[in-house]
Amino acid sequence: MKGLPLRLATPDLGAVGRSLLGVMVAAGAGLTWGAAGAATAAAGSAVIAGVTALQDSPRGPLAVVTATSFEMGAAVLLGTATSSSGVLFVLVAAAWCFLAGVQWGVSARAGLIATAGGALLVTAPPVAPTLGSVAGATLLAIFGGLVQAALIGLWPRRRWRMQRDALTRAYSSLGTDAANLAADHQTGVDPRPLTWLRDAVAQTDRQVRHRPVAYRAWYALPQRISVTLTALAGRAPGDAGVTEVLRAAASVLTAVAGRGRAAKQRANDGLQSVDAAAGTVDVANVTLAHRLSQQLREAVALRFGVTSTVPAATAAIGGHLTRESPILRHAVRLATAVGAGVGIERFADVPHGYWIALTALMALRPETAHTYTRCVGRIGGTAVGIVAASVVTAVVHPTGLLAAVFVVAVLLVGYATSTSGYVVQSAALTAAAVFLIDVSGGASGGSMTDRLIAVLIGGALALLVHAALPDDSMVRLRQRAGELLKTEIEYAATVVKAFVHGLDSPGEALAAAWERAFRARAAFEAAAGATLSDSGELRRWLKTYRTALNAVTTSCAALEASLPPEPSPALSGDFVVAVDEYADALCGGPTSPGAPWRIDGDRVAAAEQRIREAARQLGPDDTASRVLVAEIGDITKSLIGITD
Known part of the structure; x- marks a missing residue:
């Protein structure tokens, strides 16, 4: 949707093609089986899930895309169930946006995805809901996201495959080396798998402009572990506890080289064994043993990830519920601007009035630097996207699958210009949203001028809430x-x-x-x-x-x-x-x-x-x-x- 605030990722042609195919499949399903607005919800969910899948990450995107699908379904459920009731719809939109804002306290990705869901909510058509229409639109939105997850399973992204294989080989070799060092302290660490890993990382450096923050530890951490293993082995002849630490470390490293829940459980059990063995080493070797334990914990976290539980997320959000928190202030600003925008649309009967709330969703971020400059830049990009898309719609009048084709074409341009800055990205996402709404053929009458007026109102609201609720x-x-x-x-x-x-x-x-x-x-x-x-x-x-x-x-x-x-x-x-x-x-x-x-x-x-x-x-x-x-x-x- 237009309000989708996720950054379009650096193009990977195979993954982009997979993502765009998912949009077409979701749009077709929505047009075939859905009621008013369902095709837009399905295609919009597919766009959001597709963009999420393309965010560079060494780990696979399947889990986060699946979760995104159900979150988009929840947004569509709330939107379609309340869209015909003006006051209730305003309250629901404001509440969703407040929750989306505080989710930045969990992670930037969580905040962006939830904000994107707000776009699906505020563009729900104002028609009387029925059980069939609400359930159909919700299921199609979930389906649109799950299509992307299914395509990922059938057509996995290859960018990180070589790096993951090199990492697996490095940890497997380190597990063998640790076991050998426990048996014979004079043996060394095989450097070849670490060299292969370094070469794989160097190749990725040439492919990826902006690497994920966690990625920089991929090749450095196995090398750090190898140095610590060698140092510990040198202390082993006079310390039986060191030998036990090396044996336990070998078990952890072998498990880290594996996959699945069983490997993760073995790794966690092995960490407990390492800690227990570290408690038996001589005082002079305690620092080395604890260093190895910490490095192994980092390896397990990087390999398997840290499961984000509801209590952990709730605690992270709770930590930002203070008057000084920029996250809380962003949530209040977003809820206020979007709630006011939806209210103006519904009670002032503004043509294309949903663009008021969408512009606020696009412009606002929990930023404390360059706030007004970036707001104005995103608003300007939104206006450019409106003009470009409106010219096309005035000439071609695309609806249905033809509108979905234009969505795909604009997204392709957005991916190709992904390094051109947030103004260009705002324009691309805006143009894609114009065509997304036209997929269902339910856009209200009005001209390009009407859309631009709505964008200006939304932009003014975004700037106004920033001025009224500035950061401390x-x-x-x-x-x-x-x-x-x-x-x-x-x-x-x-x-x-x-x-x-x-x-x-x-x-x-x-x-x-x-x-x-x-x-x-x-x-x-x-x-x-x-x-x-x-x-x-x-x-x-x-x-x-x-x-x-x-x-x-x-x-x-x-x-x-x-x-x-x-x-x-x-x-x-x-x-x-x-x-x-x-x-x-x-x-x-x-x-x-x-x-x-x-x-x-x-x-x-x-x-x-x-x-x-x-x-x-x-x-x-x-x-x-x-x-x-x-x-x-x-x-x-x-x-x-x-x-x-």
Whole structure:
């Protein structure tokens, strides 16, 4: 639907073709078996599920697409059951949008999908419901999403297959290595599967413009585990507990190489055995044993995922039900704007009035930076999409399957221009929605001007609720500080990794990283200037924060000046892995979608210590690497002081 706020993914022609085929199948089923609006609901659900499936993820999309199908069915059920009652429909739409807004507290994907469901709800035709029409539209919406799930099963996406196979091989080999090390402490770790995994990751780097955040640990984590296994094996001759840890680790790694619930259960049981064995090792080996335990837990989480339970989701949402939370403020803004938009449509009898609520759905996000700029940009993109689609509908008057063909054509253009920015994406999704509504042939009379007026009203509502319910200034400052921290550490990680892996175009890559950090610094200073506070504590914190990040920038500049043309071929694998582990720890992450970016100070400090240990193997002439170790120490010292 038009209100679908998911980002169209970078094109993968096979997966895109599968997704578009699902839209056509769902539209055909809706036209054949559905009542008024059912074909739009079925095709819209297929579009949303298809876009969800195309979001890059190392794990398969089957589970999330299936869940999305039923969520879209719930939205259609509520919309068709209440659409003929003006006041009730307004209340239901506002309540759904409030719940969609707070779902950003669970994850960005959950919030986007729920908001997309709101588009199906607000476009329900205002006809008297019957049991057959409501049930039919609901089942067809679920069917539209499940068609995409079925096509995924029949035609799985191949982008990540080679990487998953390489990861399976690496963990299987590590399981065998751990068992061998437990039996004979002098054996080593087979490096070939880890090399294959690194090569597979390098190929994906060339295929994918924006990798998922969790993906960066795919090849680094098995290498980190291999180093820890080797280190533990060196301590085993005098410590029987270490041998038990290695045996238990072998069981976990073998299970991680498997698939299915049985493998996940074996992995979790093995983790308990590792923890029990870690409690029996000598005091001198406790740190290594706990490090291995933590790495194995990361491997299990990356391989099998963490099941999102209703209590966990409820707890995550509950944590944002505070006055200062940007997630709660977004939910209130979204519910207010959409509720007002639906009310104007129903009680002012505005032609194409559903575009008021749809525009608000498209424009609003739980953002605290560039809020008005992005709102205006999305509203402008929506208007462009309206104009383009209206010109076509004025000439061709597409309905039914012909309208579905135009939906597919516009989505194809959207996928092809997926890297062109949110304005272009808004225009593509808007044009697709115009044709989606025409699939059922139930659009009300009116001209392009009527649609544009509705878009302007919706855009004005979006901007008005932002002005009436602005984010707390301290929240905004914390967000800007987090964004500055994120860009600074990404700049630092880029420079650090260049010492051991090199860069294809080092000048361009480092300049781009610095430019992002520079823009984030400007935004941070603007937020700091707009924060009115007489707090001496705040002023001291700002001074400390600026000083620490200035020190990081200085260290990065020194590293750039010492960066060798090519990484030294004499670097040991242990040193390279230690640097990779440090860069991975440095990148950090948000604790939740509404929280500022943070780093784990303990993990960064531990990774820096690993580099110092590995640096003992450096040759006397390896000046560049010694500079790297020294500057990493300064970067770590600066960051540890501001982790809280």
